[in-house]
Structure formats: structure tokens, C-alpha cells
Amino acid sequence: MAIIITDDCINCDACISECPNNAIYEPDEEWAFADGTKMSDNTKHEPLSDEFYYIIADKCTECKGFHDEPQCAAVCPVDCCVPDEANVEDEATLLAKKAKLHAE
Ligand code: SF4
Ligand code: SF4
Structure with missing residues (x-):
């Protein structure tokens, strides 16, 4: 399943650079499938x-194909x-979602 960020988030920015799918966005930031993927x-x-x-659920693979555990959850200081x-x-x-996001 995808990961979701709860309203316990303190906007610390620790998770965003850890996501291999660029599925995490800052508050008020527009998102796109092409961000950080090979999708057009x-x-x-x-x-x-x-x-x-x-987190955009359609871009979150729980880090499958990259890491053994969700990296955002691993670094989040408040476990949100x-x-x-x-x-x-x-x-x-x-x-399959990971393959779609990163297909050549
Ligand atoms: S679980 Fe992995 S893929 Fe999903 S949002 Fe967190 S870091 Fe990104
Ligand atoms: S690491 Fe946790 S607290 Fe920090 S921005 Fe990400 S979800 Fe929010």
C-alpha cells in the first residue's frame, strides 16, 4: 500500500530527498508524474x-524495487x-507501479 503523511507532520523536509519516486511534495507545491521519474x-x-x-499515492511504491523499507518512514522524526x-x-x-514510473 502507499504511505500517507498525517497531520502530525512538522514540515522538517527530511523525507523529501529520500523518496526514489519523487512522490513527496512540500505544502502548496504542485505535483506531476514526470517529476523525478521517466514518465512524460x-x-x-x-x-x-x-x-x-x-505523498501522491500513484507515485508511492512503498520504496519497493529500491529499498527494503519505506525511506520516508525511516527518516521521519515524528513517525507520521x-x-x-x-x-x-x-x-x-x-x-508494476515502480516499473511504470521508471520505464526507459
Ligand atoms: S514509501 Fe518510499 S516511495 Fe513511498 S513516499 Fe515514502 S519514500 Fe517515497
Ligand atoms: S520527515 Fe516527517 S515530519 Fe518531516 S516533512 Fe517528512 S513527513 Fe513531515
Whole structure:
């Protein structure tokens, strides 16, 4: 499943550079599939939050294919990167998502 950032986030910026899929965005920052991936879709989308860092579920692979554990959760000082129960996916689905994001 994807990871979600809760409203316990203190906007410390520690997680953003750890994400291999560029799935994490700053508050009020527009997002696009092309950001940090090999996808060509550079359509800018509205921010999901204007208060806290946020994760795009369609770009989050739980770090599958890159790391053994979600890197955002590993570095977050307040443990606010948690499994998103609304976006439950099995490993095969997460790896397929990773392949789609980073296909040559
Ligand atoms: S779990 Fe990994 S892929 Fe998902 S947002 Fe966190 S760092 Fe990015
Ligand atoms: S590491 Fe945690 S507290 Fe810091 S910006 Fe990311 S989610 Fe928020």
C-alpha cells in the first residue's frame, strides 16, 4: 500500500530527498508524474495539502524495487509516515507501479 503523511507532520523536509519516486511534495507545491521519474506526463496538479508535506499515492511504491523499507518512514522524526489503509496494494502491484514510473 502507499504511505500517507498525517497531520502530525512538522514540515522538517527530511523525507523529501529520500523518496526514489519523487512522490513527496512540500505544502502548496504542485505535483506531476514526470517529476523525478521517466514518465512524460508533466501535467501539473493541484497540491493535496497547503499545510503539510504530502505523498501522491500513484507515485508511492512503498520504496519497493529500491529499498527494503519505506525511506520516508525511516527518516521521519515524528513517525507520521504511515500505511495508507485506503490504498492497499500487493507487492506485485507496487513493483508494476515502480516499473511504470521508471520505464526507459
Ligand atoms: S514509501 Fe518510499 S516511495 Fe513511498 S513516499 Fe515514502 S519514500 Fe517515497
Ligand atoms: S520527515 Fe516527517 S515530519 Fe518531516 S516533512 Fe517528512 S513527513 Fe513531515
